[in-house]
Amino acid sequence: MLEARLKKTFAPQPDSAGFTLDLEFTATQGVTVLFGPSGAGKTLVLDSVAGFVGPDEGRILLDGDILFDGAAGVHLAPRQRNCGYVFQNYALFPHMTLRQNLEFAAERRPRLERHRRVNEMLERFRLTEAAGRRPHEVSGGQRQRCSIARALIGAPKLLLLDEPATGLDAPLRAEFYEALRQVQSEFKTPMLLVTHDLAECFELAEDMLILHEGRIIQKGTPREILEEPANLEVARLLGAFNLIDAEIRTLDPGRNTSGVMLGEFELEGLYFPGHLKGDQVTLCVRPEQIRVAARDGKLGPNQIPADLKRIVERPHGLRLEFTSEAITGVIRATVSRAEYERYRETRQWVLHFPSEALRVV
């Protein structure tokens, strides 16, 4: 288990603004994902745990061993930390064969054991045939498996991965996730993975930490976070929501309802605790929760009129982009192809917001 409390400040420079990393988290079994935009400090966290960077203050414990303690002045060298690191571009030594790369990582073991261990890892990661070749002579999949094998050969207590799937094509990405699942099931090494890809979080993460400007702004499983983003910032970072400005008109805890105004249209949602009548709020609605239909005379409850502006083909279904007099900006709705075909001749659309889909952030 990794327990980290980190603080590091970079003073503003003429060519860059200052930056402060200030966070605390634990990573237990399975994959913990550090999610955030570029510049949020994700890699800085990994580098602090690996020992490449020294925080100003804080404490890092790995399975109870102190790797860093600002107050006590403990700062173990990277080679003493026993953390595997998978680099973004793998950083396999280009002048060594795959086998030599693994041997390099196992060099502190006695010779016979080293040999056995290298062979075992080559076999487990299906690299035996390519073992005699150099990184630039093997496939992308072999390179990534080799970088994982190399990181694991010293039996680390934690595996750090820095955007390892960024820039990979889809098949390679799938292969990579497969390799990581193998690590989870066979080695049981906890992993701390940095990414800015939400799909990747769902693919791999048991726990997710959302990082923004050096701070953790939400923790939870990917599902929990997607269903209940803690604040507007999280909702923005996930990029998976329609964010709509609205004003609260009525609040009725007894019937568990609230009324919100979108322009001159009223929608009914569940009761929003902690708000007052007249509050200006931002509603956060996922594109797949919005239903679309053709306008049929009068507007029904929780419907607003809308104009279809753009259709974007997605691998699964379509994304429709609407504008509406009720809101500023664009509303996105994800629908199946069949649903769209049903209304394709429509000139006038309505968007239906189910009550339970309305969430205030």
Add this chain to the structure above:
Amino acid sequence: MPIDWFPLRLSLQVALVSTALALVAGLWIAYLLANRHFRGKDALDAAVTLPLVLPPTVLGYYLLVLIGRASPVGRVWEAVFGAPLVFSVNAAILAALLHALPLLVKSARAALESVDRNYERAARNLGASEWRVFMRVTLPLARRSILAATALAFARALGDFGVTLMVAGNIPGRTQTVAVAIYDAVESGNGAAARVMVIVISVVALGILTLANRLTPESAPRH
């Protein structure tokens, strides 16, 4: 008139030894400059580069002051080895070293700094000591550039004239290197000997340049 091959042999020996010394010292200094932060780093950098820009006579003068028979270094040397350091082959080696070292340090530092930091981090992360990181990862990856720099340093060491003349002198059969011998031959009207040595040195230098160019990483296989 028979041609005396001694100066050429001596020059090759001097260049070889001084290049070897420059390689060891140069790599060490380049490593410090590329990786460490310490007080006086800029001063060290400047001191190593200075021989590139100072006139040879100035360098020769400094060297004479430093290793002359009256200087502490010269006296210790004479007490230990029984012969003065100046006007010996060793002085010629020092003179050549003075020219080879700056070239090597400059190029080696650039070569070491051009190695992707992530390879070194990966090596550290995998449990390697700084020495192993350098010997097994950084150095092999910078190998070609450093070899190219070494070849150029060798060529430079081969051709020194001014400093060698001042500290090693012009003693035929003992300290007369080829550059000095050419000067000597021209001065004494021995055009044939001068021509032969000029041609040999030119060919050697051209060969080294070709080698160095082939070693520069542009033609190296992509990693």
